[in-house]
Amino acid sequence: MMQLLLRRGAALAFFGLLLAAASVYPAPKLLMAVLLGGYMALLLWRPQAWLVAVPALLPVLDFAPWTGWFFLEELDLLLLATCAAGYWALGRTRAPTKLPGLARLALGLFVLCYAIAAWRGLAPxxxxxxxxxxxxxxxxxGLRVLKGVLWPVLLLPLLRGTAGDNGSNLQRLLVPGMILGLAACSLAAVWERLAFPGLFNFSSDYRPTAPFSAMHTGGAALDAYLAMSFPFVTLWLVNHPPPRRLALGLxxxxLGLFAGLTTFSRDIYLAYAAAGGVIAVLGSAHHLRSGTLTGRSMVASALMLVLTYWVLSQVFALGGYRGLGAALGMLATALLLAGAAPRMPQPLVAGGLALLLLLLVGAIGMFGPAGATDKGAYVAYALPLLCAVGGTVLLAAGPQAQRPWGVLLLAAALPAQAVAAALVARHYGGNDALxxxxxxxxxxxxxGASRLLPQPPWKLDRGTLTVSFFSAIVFAAxxxxxxxxxxxSRFATVGNDLNVRLAHWGEALGMMDDDAMTTAFGQGLGRYPQAFTWQNTHGEVPGTFSYAxxxxxxxLHLGAAQYxxxxxxxxxxxxxxxxxxxxRYQLKLDIRRNSADAxxxxxxxxxxxxxxxxxSVAKFGKAPLIEGWQTITGELPVRTARAAWGAPLVLELYxxxxxxxxxxxxxxxVELDTGRELLRNGSFTDANDFWFFSSxxxxxxxxxxxxxVNQLFELGWAGVFATAFLLLAVGARLVSRGLAGDSYAAVCLASLTGCMMVGLFDSITDVPRLSIVFLLVAMAGSLKAARKRIRVKRQRPGAELDADAANLA
Structure with missing residues (x-):
């Protein structure tokens, strides 16, 4: 009963906080009420639904560039609603899972250090x-930063209560939620590239930020989130998933690979590689121990992948996208031919068809038009490709008796496809591409010829096809x-950029107060921007703003940047x-200054x-320097239209x-033709409502x-040791489970490892939603089944004598 009262009381408290937050949040109140009410109704009906909703919505529920609010965010409203409905729905249900004792201790010390640092950041x-x-x-x-630790702790009872027996809901719901979040974030990055530099414009220095408004001052929020969510795709690719799940996983x-690679961030390249390495090492170690994989086959597969990557890189260097695509198609045909089980019927027929295709391809290559824009090479490639596709369809879906004819079509297509691939590469890159x-x-x-060996090097099964599709997607991106x-150019500057980082880290530590309490417990949460403004060691003053x-x-007070x-x-x-x-538009504003330079x-x-x-720049006339406020007016000739992909238009003022x-x-x-006012809160009466900023x-x-370094600066050495303790406690459990064949634990460890790789060169904990994801993954990966209590019914004294007397009667 006490547990029920506590949970219902907590639910009511969260609901009250939700009402208070929603009442001040600058968004349409009716829409918020409908969306949050519908979500809470869903959780009251299916409490475990939050395991999908929160990971899926966390990266994209970010409207700070429109609302101007980044202390209280949309994510906070979502999590308040989650806790209000979730705690109420749990009732007196006993949690089927729990954190191991060591992880609980580590998490408790970690939270304690954050609480101390938060107080130090606030005081006085x-x-x-x-x-x-x-x-x-x-x-x-510091309170904004603290949210990243506080929310996972508040969600822990819901996580334990809805994880299901032996954590079954984690793979059934949390994993799809992480993949949905990855897909949404990646699609946002794809849209951003479409709207701005161009999807395949890899020469521009444009680096997408996708839905993460926290990157308005730089940082690696997108990188860290992709590094944490991307490894979860593995769980939809391994252990023989259903075809639909496999297709969605691919x-x-x-999407995740393209989004990550086109950030052009060196840390995410390292993160993806490290996460893949963790999964490969743990998975291989388990299969080696169980005897389902030999070291020889593992090394051979690795060498084959490296060789294929190198060869395709040579093709792309001068053959471009088209040569690469032609080579991938040709290698796919060879892979299918070598691994197909049915024996090939009628070798003479296969030879005749191969010769016919070669003649057709050769004729198109010799007698087709030679202009740079002709399509002869692609028509030549399409002929054997269609033959190979027909063979693939027969192998995959044809009647059992006709599947050998699929092998025949593949064998006939491969020589002609090779010649046609050469034509495609030559058409794009000239003789240098050959x-x-x-x-x-x-x-x-x-x-293809390996099919003639007594024992083919691979079989055409689902595992081979999954690895092949995986490799093709990775290579193509x-x-x-x-x-x-x-x-x-990014990798050419690694040495110089590292020197800049090292100097910056040293400067950050040099800005800490020189006393025992700061050494032990840090400068305080969220204190770094303020410390840099006033205590940086080379006399710089970053651009600032404040509401006076x-x-x-x-x-609005706009400070001057001095570097x-x-x-x-x-x-x-x-x-x-x-x-x-x-x-026609007119921009008008009041200004006050003490220097004509401003x-x-x-x-x-x-x-x-x-x-x-x-x-499009507003044209202000030259205003005289006077005391007090003065109004200046300028014409704003808008030459820019929204791009075809809906790129937004933004007024910037500095x-x-x-x-x-x-x-x-x-x-x-003001729009002069209609007199319509286009700005909201232009008088700054409501402070930052609808105004955002960027550096x-x-x-x-x-x-x-x-x-x-960030942990040391904010939490001190106590926080560093508490963080290390938590990482070791969680990591050790995940490694142990991963070696035992638990692919979910291996993926969780890969996710955390990828995030730490990003953390080598960027901050993570100053973006609360990243801390929330990190700790949720750590806690969800560490859960274990709770022991079931066996209730023994107590009997009152003399009950056995009464029963015997009744039997005698």
Whole structure:
């Protein structure tokens, strides 16, 4: 009964907090009520549904660029609703799982260190004002960071209560939720590339941020999330999944791989490699111990994959995408031919068909048009490809008696496909492309000929096909992107960038207070941006903003950015606007300044978060320097239209000066033809409502850029040891289960490992939703079955004598 009362009381408390948060959150109240009410109704009916909903929505439920709010976020409303409905639905249900004792102890110490650091970051309590929950330099920034640890702890009872017997719901619900989140995040990255640099424009330095508004000051939120969610795709590819799940898993693999590689972040390349290595090592070790895999076959497979990657890289170098595609198709035909079980009937028929296809391909190659735009080479490739596709269909879906004819079609197609692949590569890259495609042809013919061996090197089963599809997707994404100019330039600067990072980490530690309490318990949660502003060692002042007040008025104060080397990067205030090309707009604002050097710059640009494109600049006249407020008005000729893929238009406002501050008030953007006001909260009466900000290029003032150094700065050595203890406690359990063949545990360990690889060169814990995912994965991977209590019914004294007397009677 006590447990029921506690859970219902907690549910009511969460519901009250949800109502309070929703009442102040700047979004349509009716829409919020419908969505959150529907979600809570779902959880009351199916409490375990949160295992899908939260991981799936966590990366994409981020509207800070529109609302301006990043202390209280949409994610907080979702989690408040989750806890309110979840705790109520649990009732007196006993949790079927629990955390092991060592993990509980480690988590408790970790949370204690965070609580101490949060208090140190807050103390002494500053009076609340418009900046308290609108600025990273606020002492209350620690509360924002603390959410990343507090929410997983509050969700732990729900996780234990809904995980199912032996954690069955984790694979059934949590894994699909992580994959849905990966897919949504990856699709957002794909859309961003379509809308801005172009999907396959790998020469641009544009690096997507997808749905993570926290990257408005840089950082690696997208990288860390992809590193944590991507390994979960493995669970839809291994252990003989149903065809539909396998197809969805391969699609998620392609999306996640493309999204990750096109960030051009070196840390995510390392993260993907490390996560794959963890899964490969644990999986191979288990199969080696159980005898289902030999070391010889494992080494042979690895060498084959490396050889294939190298050969395809040579093809792509001069044969381009088309040569690579032709080579992949040819190798697929060779793979199917070598592994198909049925014996090939009528070898003479196969030889005759092969000769006919060769003649047709040769004729098209010799007599077809030779222009750069002709399609003869592709028509030539299509003929044997259609033959190979027909053979594949017969092998996969044809009647048993006709499947040998599928082998015949594959054998006939392979020689002609090899010649046609050479034509395609030559058409794209000229004669210089022939050596590369020749290597691929030799490899394909060798693979096809391996069918004649007494024991073929592989069988055409589901496992082989899954590995082949997996490898093809990886090669098709990795080779073009890794071979791009921008990727090469990124890796060319590794040494210099590492030196910059090392100096930055040393500077961060040098800004800590020199006393025993700080050494032990850190500078305090969320204190780094403020520390850099006032204590950086080379006299720089990053661009700042704040909301200031005077009697009956609130306005925006824009500080000037001062850097040791030149102008540096300004801080920009942003608001999404609905403007149309060809219409006339007027921008008006009040300014106050003490130097003529301080002047506003306003423009409307195509922008998602930190890369403005195709800007239209407001034309202000030269305003005289006067005391007090003055109104300036300018024409805003909008030359930019929304792109075909819906790239948003954003008004940005910043202080041009690098010497003097600028105060701004009553910003107004009016459509002259209709008199319609396009800006919300232009008077800043509601502080940061609908106003966001960005630091497009200079990110060092906002992030420590290393997980371990960040923990030391904020939590001190006590926090570092508590973090290490938690990682070791969770990691040891996951390794043990992974070696025993638990693929879910191996994937959880790979997920955490990938995140730590990103953390080598960037901050993670200053983005709460990343901390939430990290700790949820760690806790979900560590759960074990709880012991069932055996209740013994107590009998009152003398009950046995009464029963005997009754029997005698």
């Amino acid at each position: 309590l500053a009076p609340l004002d418009a900046n308290s929950f609108a600025n990273y330099t606020s002492p209350y920034n 699609a998620a693999l392609a 050596p590369g495609i020749a290597l691929a042809i030799a490899l394909a013919l060798a693979m 990795l080779i073009p992107i890794s071979g791009s100019y921008y990727t090469g 007040e005077e009697p009956r008025n609130r306005f 040791a080397q030149g102008f540096g990067e300004v801080l920009r205030m942003l608001q999404h606007v609905d403007v149309q090309p060809g219409k 002047s506003p710059v306003a423009m409307v640009c195509l922008r998602w978060l930190i890369y403005p494109i195709d800007c 202080n041009r000066s690098h010497k003097a501050p600028l105060e701004v008030d009553n910003v107004s953007l 497009d290029r200079n990110h060092m003032p906002w992030h420590v850029k290393n997980f371990a």
